[in-house]
Amino acid sequence: MSAAVWASGLRKRYRKRQAVDGVSFTVDRGEVVGLLGPNGAGKTTVIKTLLGLVRPDAGEVMLLGRPGTDPRSRARVGYLPELFRYQPWLTAAEVLRLHARLAGVAPDEECLGLVGLADRAGDRVGGFSKGMQQRLGLAVALVARPELVVLDEPTSALDPIGRADVRDLLLSLRERGVAVLLNSHLIGEVERVCDRVVILDHGQVAASGTLTELLGEHTVRLRLGNVTAAAASRIGHFTRDGEMLVLPAPPSVPDLVADLVKLGVEIHAVEPSRVSLEDRLLGIIRGESA
Numbered sequence: 634m635s636a637a638v639w640a641s642g643l644r645k646r647y648r649k650r651q652a653v654d655g656v657s658f659t660v661d662r663g664e665v666v667g668l669l670g671p672n673g674a675g676k677t678t679v680i681k682t683l684l685g686l687v688r689p690d691a692g693e694v695m696l697l698g699r700p701g702t703d704p705r706s707r708a709r710v711g712y713l714p715e716l717f718r719y720q721p722w723l724t725a726a727e728v729l730r731l732h733a734r735l736a737g738v739a740p741d742e743e744c745l746g747l748v749g750l751a752d753r754a755g756d757r758v759g760g761f762s763k764g765m766q767q768r769l770g771l772a773v774a775l776v777a778r779p780e781l782v783v784l785d786e787p788t789s790a791l792d793p794i795g796r797a798d799v800r801d802l803l804l805s806l807r808e809r810g811v812a813v814l815l816n817s818h819l820i821g822e823v824e825r826v827c828d829r830v831v832i833l834d835h836g837q838v839a840a841s842g843t844l845t846e847l848l849g850e851h852t853v854r855l856r857l858g859n860v861t862a863a864a865a866s867r868i869g870h871f872t873r874d875g876e877m878l879v880l881p882a883p884p885s886v887p888d889l890v891a892d893l894v895k896l897g898v899e900i901h902a903v904e905p906s907r908v909s910l911e912d913r914l915l916g917i918i919r920g921e922s923a
């Protein structure tokens with residue numbers, strides 16, 4: 634089956650600013666892909682280009698096996714914009730019916746339940762809190778049973794329970810084979826739900842891959858006492874995190890510990906760990922090598 638998103642060589646310039654500078658990536662069916670990067674990296678511009686809301690200067694987009702400009706592919710895409718406002722005089726159910734009608738489908742009645750708004754269906758949107766509006770935005774993105782869902786900052790206004798609900802929702806979409814492209818600054822969230830991430834910086838793809846590919850470097854954290862010069866040289870290169878020494882995982886942790894004990898070092902703690910996505914992202918943005 635064709636990829637849900639296939640984007641190649643996207644470029645977009647606003648006057649003097651090159652917002653997107655040769656971006657290529659794919660999202661496969663049933664895959665949750667996170668789009669990460671600092672403010673102004675070009676994430677929203679890329680998303681809008683995919684959806685035909687911004688005309689690229691160069692590049693090509695295929696959605697669900699058809700050119701991105703084809704209305705038949707767009708009808709199968711759900712979108713939650715970063716900034717949106719629904720008609721405040723409509724009720725939540727009316728907003729959904731309107732969007733289903735625009736998409737030419739019968740509304741998915743379960744949508745409001747999926748986002749925890751079932752009991753507010755008859756309330757006017759004008760009286761909704763920000764988080765409730767964002768939940769409604771998610772329901773609108775899902776109302777036409779899309780095969781690809783593009784979510785621009787879907788949880789920025791949500792409380793922790795709302796975020797956990799969205800996580801479950803994304804996982805259930807993936808189970809149904811729906812592809813998701815997610816732009817979020819909440820890195821912990823991306824790390825929990827995404828199969829793959831694409832990191833943008835200055836309009837370019839700075840890194841992309843599965844979490845294992847990006848975070849593959851395992852480290853060991855040691856809390857030690859009585860570290861002699863000989864022990865320090867056995868440990869090799871390390872950084873400090875409070876009282877912990879952090880070093881690249883050696884080929885054999887037991888051998889390292891045995892050697893340190895022989896050298897008279899007191900071992901208080903040995904913890905295997907992996908670089909967090911947040912640290913990796915910061916490293917990439919600051920131009921540190923992997």
Ligand SMILES: Nc1ncnc2c1ncn2[C@@H]1O[C@H](COP(=O)(O)OP(=O)(O)OP(=O)(O)O)[C@@H](O)[C@H]1O
Pocket residue numbers: 647650651652670671672673674675676677678679
């Ligand atoms: N309509 C526009 N007119 C002029 N410049 C724009 C426009 N839209 C975006 N830009 C510029 O393009 C660059 C990329 O913006 P974009 O909104 O895509 O970034 P982003 O990664 O989504 O940022 P954020 O995380 O802050 O939402 C920025 O420098 C921005 O100022």
